[in-house]
Amino acid sequence: MNWLTQHVWLIPLLPLVAAGILAVTPRTQRRFASGLAISALASAALLSLVAFVATLAPGYTRTVVNTPWFTAGELTLHLGWILDPLSAAMLVMITFVGSLIFIFSTGYLAEDPNYARFFGFLSLFAAAMLGLVIANSLLVLFVCWELVGVASYLLIGFWFTKPSAAEAAKKAFLTTRIGDLGLFTALLWLNSETGTLLCYDHGRGCLETTALSGLVAQTTVLGLTMSAAISLLAFWGAAGKSGQLPLHVWLPDAMEGPTPVSALIHAATMVAAGVFLTARLYPLLSAAPGADGLAFSTATPALVTIAWVGAITAVLAALCALAQNDLKRILAYSTVSQLGLMFVGVATGGPAVGMLHLLTHAFFKALLFLGAGSVIHANHHEQDIRRLGGLRRFMPVTFATYAVGMMALSGIPIFFAGFWSKDAVLHGALEWPVSRGPFILCVIGAVLTAFYMTRQICFVFLGEPRAPHSGSHGHAEPHESPAVMTAPLVILAACTVLLSLVCTPFWPALEHYLSGPSEDGHEITAGLWALLALSTVASFIGVGLAAWAYQSVRTSNTSTDPWARRYPSVAAVLHQAFGVDALYAATVRRIGWGLAQAAAWLDRWLWVGLVDLVQTLGQVSGWLSRKVDEEALNGGFDAGCASTQATGNWLSRLQNGRAPRYLRFVAVGMMLLTLWLILGRNAG
C-alpha cells in the first residue's frame, strides 16, 4: 500500500498502455477493444481505491515524488506526481465513473463501425485525465491538460462525417486553446519568478511558503501582486476548460459527440479540470501580503474574480437552459451553470467545498447524461424534447434513475448528494466577507435549475408520446435499453444517494477528508438550519413553478412549450444563449478574419512590390557589374577567383532560367570585395 503511494503513476499508465495497444488493433477486434479498455480502467479503479485507502491513514497529508526530466542550461524541468486527498478523491471518481461509462458505451455504440477506435480514444482520455490529477509538476499538469483537450477534440468529432460535429470539435479545441494560452503564460511567469514548476518540493515548491512570500511581495501591472496576476492568468485557462464566461461557447456545441463522451468528458471529468486546477493552486490563489509577509485570504483579487465569474455564469447558463429544446443541450448548459457553482465554492468556501460539489456533480451529471443517452438510443436518435414524451411507461428503469439525477441536480433535500454539496457552496458564499452578490446569484441559479430540470422531465418522461413516430420511418415503439446500459444507471443512482451520507454538515466526512485535518468543523448553528430551509424552498419553488407552468405538457401529448409561446422574444434570446455566439462571430471572428485578409494582402502587394523593386535594382546592378567586369577588371583575376568563375561558367551552361545572372553578380561582388580586402591589407 505504501509502495503504491510512491508509484501512483502506474494508475494512468494502465489506460495509456491500453490506448497504445488499441491504436494498432484492427477495427474488427471489437470485443477485444472494449474488453481491454474496460479491464485497464477497472484495474486502475482498484489501484485508485488502494491509494485512496492509504490516504485515509490518520495524519496523512501528501506523498510527493519528483524526478528530473531534462536540464537545459539554467532550467531543470521536473516530472512529479502527488498523492494527496485532492488527487486520491479525483482518482477514485474518474476511474469509477469512467468504468461505468465505458461499460455503458459497449451498448450505446454497439453498432458503430469505429467501435475499436472509440475505446482507444476513451482510454487515451482516461490516461491523460488521471495524469492531470496526480501531477505535482505543473508542466506535467499542462501536458495532460493539453492531451485531454486533444482526446476531447477527437471524440467530439468522432462522427466526423457530420459537418456539425467536425465544426464543434474545431470550436471546442480552439476556444479551450485560447484559455490554455493564459495558463501557459501563467506557468512561464511562475517558472521565471520561482524557478520551479513543482507544486510541492520539500519547501522549494512554487505553492510553498518561500515561493509564495516572494510572489506576494512584488507588485506588477495594475497594482496587482505577482501572485494575483499569475492566478488570474491561470484562471483564464481554467475558465476555458470549464466553460466559464466568456469562454463557455464551446461546451453546448460539444454535445455533437457521442453521449457517453458527453457524460465522461463534458460533464464528469474534463470540464471539471478547471475547478480542480483552482483547487490545486489554491495556496497561490489565496496568497496575499500579510503581517509577516504572507497571509491567506478569500478576498484576494483572483478569488473575488473567480467568485463573481462563477456566480454570473451559474445564473446566465441556467437561464439559457430554460429555453433549450435539445435534451443534451439542456444538460450542457446545466453543466456550465454547475461548474460556475463549483468555482463559487472554491473561491468563497475553499477548495474542499468546491471539490465536494465537483465530486457529487460528477456522479449525478454522468447519471443524467447516460440517462439521456439511454433515451436517445431508445428513440432512434431523437434529441428534441418536444418530440419525446411519456417515456416513463416504456423505459421505467431509465425514468427512475433519471429522476434520481434530476432531484439531485435540482437540490431536493435529504436523500441526494447534490443537495448537500450545493448547500455547502451556498454556505461558503453566504459567509464570504467580500460580498453577498454571489450568494444571491447562486440561490437564483438554484431556483432556475429546479425549473429547467422539471421542464425537461415533463417533456421527456411525462405526458403522452408527442411527435407521432411518423410511420414513414417505420420506427418501433421506444423500448428500455439493454442491461449493459441500465446497470450503470442504477449504480450511479445508488451512488448519488449513498454519497449523501458523507456530505451532510452533520457528518461532513468527505469535506474534512478533502480539507485536511487542520480545518475546524462546521458548527451546526441556527444560521445553517435557515440556509438548509432556504435552499429547500428554492428548489421547491423551481419544481413547483415548472410543474404548474408545464401542466399541459405533463398531462397531454402537446409539443408546444407554453412559456415559449407566451414570451417568444424572451425565449428566443435565451434559446440563442444571449447571442454570444453571434457576437463572437461579429467581433472576434470578423476582426480575426479582417486581420488575416489585411496581412495576406500586404504579403501579396507590399512585400512583393518591394521584391520587384529589389529585382529591378538587382538587374540594374547586374548590368553595371557586367560592364565593370568586362571593361575594368578584365583579366585581373587570380587563382581563387578564376576557379569561382569557372564554376559560374559551368553552371551557366546548365542553366535555363535567369538566375545565373544573379549568380554572376554575386561572384563578381565576391571578387571585388576580395580584391578590395587584399589591396586594403597590402596598403595598410
Added chain:
Amino acid sequence: MLAWTLYLSFGAAVASFASARCCPAVARWIALLGSVGGLVLGIVGALTLPAGGGLNTLVQVPWIPWLHAEYHLAADGISVVLVWLTGLAATAGVLFSWNLKHRAGEFFGWYLVLVGAVYGVFLSWDLLLLFVFYEIAIVPKYFLIAIWGSTRREYGAMKLALYSFAGSAAVLVGLVAAYALGGATSFNLSTLAAQPVAESVQHGLFALVFVGFAVLAGLWPFHTWAPTGHVAAPTAASMMLAGVIMKLGAYGCLRVAMTLFPAGLAPWAGVFGALAGIGILWGAVVALRQTDFKFVIGYSSVSHMGFVLLGLASATTLGLTGAVLQMFSHGVIAGLLFAVVGRMVYDRCHTRNLDELSGFALARVLPWIAVTFVIAALASMGLPGFSGFVAELKVLTGAWNRFPGWVAVAGLGLIAGVAYTLRAIQRVFFSGEPETAGTAPGHALEPVSLPEKLGTVLLVAATLVVGLYPRLLLDWILPALQTPLFAELRRRAGG
C-alpha cells in the same frame, strides 16, 4: 566518419547524373542509398566523436594558402543535430519522390548536390568554406523548382534565388569586413571569434550578417520567398526547403553572426525579437485565409521559424537550445506536412484547393493520409509528446525574461496556429458529404504506397522520440553551447 556524409552525397549525385544517360530507373535507388547512408554515417559518426557534443575537428588541410583559408570540417553538438535532421529529411524526401518519373536521374542528382552542400554548411569550420557550401546549396534549389516544380515555378524559383543571393551578398560583406578589420590570420571560426572587431563595428556588421542569413530562415518581413518557393517546389524539394534549407539561415545566424559579433546582439535583440514575434503571428494569420493547401503549410513554416529566431534573439542558453531543438523539430514536422500535401494529396487529387479537396472524402477513402495529417497537425500545433512542444516551451521560457510582450504575441500566434491547422483538417478531410462520397473521384485514387508509409513512419517516429525524450538531442546541443566559441555570447547573456 561524419565528413563522409558529404562525400557520399556528392558521390551519389555524380552517380545519379551518370545514370540519367543510361538507366534513370536506378537513380532513385542511388538516391535512397546516398541519403540513408548519410543518415547512418551521421548517427554512427556522431556516436564515435571523441569530444561528443564539444568541438571535434574532422579534417583540416590548407585550401587557399594566401588567404589562410582551410578545408576545415568540424562538428559540435549543434552540427550533429542538424546533420541528423538533414539525413532524416533527405531520406524521407527520396521516399516521397519514389513515384517521380520525369528526368529522374537529373532530379535526384540535383537533389543529392543539395543534400551534400547542406552537410557541408553544417560541418564547415572555415568561414569561407561554409560560405561556398552555402552558395552551392542555392543552385540546385533553383533547378529543382524551375524544372520539376508546379504552380508559377519559374517565378517561385526566381524569387527564391534572388532572396538567397541578396542575403548572401550581405553576409559576404560582413564576413570580409570581419576578416579584414579584425586583423585575423585565418577564416577559422574559433580564431575569428577569439579576435573580435571593435564593438562599434560589431553593431553594424551583426545586423548585416544576421539579416543576411535570417532571410533564408524566413525572418519577417523578408519571408515572402518562402511560401511561393515552397508551393512551387516539387515534394522532395519543398521538404528539403522547409525542412533543412531554412535551417541553414538560422544556423548561420547562430554560428556566424552571433559568435563573430557577440557585442552586436545587444542593441538589436529587441528588434529581432520583435520581428520574430511578428513573424510568428503574421505567418499564422496569413495561413488562416489561404485557399491553397500548400500555401497554408508554407506560411506555417514562416510562423514556426519565428520561434527559432525568437530563441536566438533571446540569447539565453535556454532560448538557444530551444532554437536548435525547434530547427530539428520544425524540419521533421514541416517535412511531414509537405509530404502529405505534395505527395499524398496533390499527386492523387491534382488539386490543392481546400474546397475542391473536400469532395474527395479522403478521410474515408484513404484514412492513412488523414491520420498522418492529423498526427502531423497535432505535432505542428505544439501538442505535448511531440518535439515541437519541448522546443517551443524552451524558446518561450528562454525569451520570457527578455521580451514578455513578444512572447505573448507568439502565444497569439500559437492560437492562430491551431485555427489554421484545424481549418485545413476540417476542409480537406472532414467535410466531405457522406452521400457524395460514393461517387466522388476518390474511388479511383491510387492506394498509399509502401515508400510513403515508410517515410511517414520515419518522420513521425523522429518527432515522437524527441518529444518524449528530448535529452537525446539536448545532450548534444548543450555541450556545444559551452564551447569557447560561444563564450563571449554566454558572458554577455549571463551578465
